[in-house]
Amino acid sequence: MSTTFTLPFATPxxxxxxxxxxxxxxxxxxEEGQIAHCPNxxxxxxxxxxxxxxxxxxxLESGRKLLFGAEMMELADxxxxxxxxxxxxxxxxxxxxxxxxxxxxxxxKMEVKFDAKTRFDLKVGETWVEVKxxxxxxxxxxxxxxxxxxxxxxxxxxxxxxxxxxxxxxQVYMVQRADCTTFSPSDVIDPPYTAALRSxxxxxxxxxxxxxxxxxxxxxxxxxxPVVV
Numbered sequence: 335m336s337t338t339f340t341l342p343f344a345t346p347x348x349x350x351x352x353x354x355x356x357x358x359x360x361x362x363x364x365e366e367g368q369i370a371h372c373p374n375x376x377x378x379x380x381x382x383x384x385x386x387x388x389x390x391x392x393x394l395e396s397g398r399k400l401l402f403g404a405e406m407m408e409l410a411d412x413x414x415x416x417x418x419x420x421x422x423x424x425x426x427x428x429x430x431x432x433x434x435x436x437x438x439x440x441x442x443k444m445e446v447k448f449d450a451k452t453r454f455d456l457k458v459g460e461t462w463v464e465v466k467x468x469x470x471x472x473x474x475x476x477x478x479x480x481x482x483x484x485x486x487x488x489x490x491x492x493x494x495x496x497x498x499x500x501x502x503x504x505q506v507y508m509v510q511r512a513d514c515t516t517f518s519p520s521d522v523i524d525p526p527y528t529a530a531l532r533s534x535x536x537x538x539x540x541x542x543x544x545x546x547x548x549x550x551x552x553x554x555x556x557x558x559x560p561v562v563v
Contacts, residue, residue, distance in 0.1 A: 339428040341421065342552035347388040347405055349550070354382075361387055361404040370402035374417040379470050379480040381407045381415055388414070388550060406548055414548040415469050416510030421553065422467040423455045425546070426506045429555045430458055435542055438463075438504060452492055461502040464489045468509040468517065468543070476514040476543060476559065478507055479524050487530040494534040505534065507543040509559060517543030517559045532563050 350363030350370075361372040370389045386408035392401045407415045427442050429435060440459020447453045448462065456463035470480040479486055493503035507517050519528040535541055543559040 337434065338554055338556045339425070339432040339434060340552050340554040341425055341428060343390060343405065343550070345391060347550040348391055348402070349408070350387050350389060352384045352387045352407070360400075361389070363387065363389075368402075369400060370404045371398075371400045372404050372417070374404075374419050374467075374469075376419070376469075377481040378407075378417065380472075381409070381417065381469060384409050384415075411513075413511055413513045416467075416546060416548055416553055417469060419467050422465045422506075422508035422510070425508050425553060425555055426463065426465045426544070427456060429544055430456070430463075434544070434555065434558070435504070435506075437540075448492070452489075454489075458504075459502075461504055462493060462496055463504045463506060464493060465506045465508060468507050469511065470520065471509075471511060471514050474513065474515045475562075476507070476509040476511070476517040476545075477520040477523075478517070479520055479527055482524045483527060487524075487527045490527075490530040490534045490539070493539045494530075494537045497534075497538040503534075503539045505531070505539060505541045507541070507561075508555075509543055509545045510548065510553065512545065512547045514545060514559060516562050518562045528563070535561075535563060 353362040353364045358375045361370045384407040388406040389402040443457045446457040455465040468478045470477045496503045521528040545557040
């Protein structure tokens with residue numbers, strides 16, 4: 335059993351002075367020709383005044399239209415924030431496999447269909463798991479969501495339904511920044527989501543917030559944050 339889990343980047347990241355994001359899919363550095371794919375179509379609230387963006391360089395033979403992919407934003411105080419929404423599921427799976435989430439064991443399956451309308455991010459043994467990427471923070475508190483999300487509330491209601499029928503369910507918040515000491519739902523941004531989380535937890539859905547430390551070489555999940563609802 336490990337106390338940390340690290341997901342390395344395929345190659346060390348490259349730092350660009352940050353200029354702007356356009357049309358949600360494009361991230362620009364300040365120098366001519368610096369354009370990267372943005373793997374985060376969300377609001378990225380609190381991140382778009384960053385001083386730098388860290389990107390993955392892709393080889394020419396990759397066939398990609400853009401030869402860079404944005405991975406992290408560097409804030410004015412130097413905090414690194416992971417923005418790649420394709421990574422939290424991998425981070426959660428690795429963390430669970432390393433034994434860092436107590437009581438959740440078994441074979442890990444990714445993107446598992448629950449019914450005709452619902453697919454959850456993971457299924458670990460008999461536990462259904464939904465994973466959310468957290469990038470917003472205020473005064474050391476990690477916050478989710480950073481924009482209204484009916485889909486997120488729907489997932490919580492479905493997890494609650496699983497528990498009420500005798501099953502096991504877990505909501506994971508992957509906090510991709512190292513400057514937070516607790517996690518809370520963002521009641522100011524989305525009160526219905528907070529209500530859904532509170533209801534789900536009262537019904538027996540577990541909620542776990544996992545904190546990350548980021549470098550140009552990889553992302554390390556190294557702590558559990560208290561969930562305050």
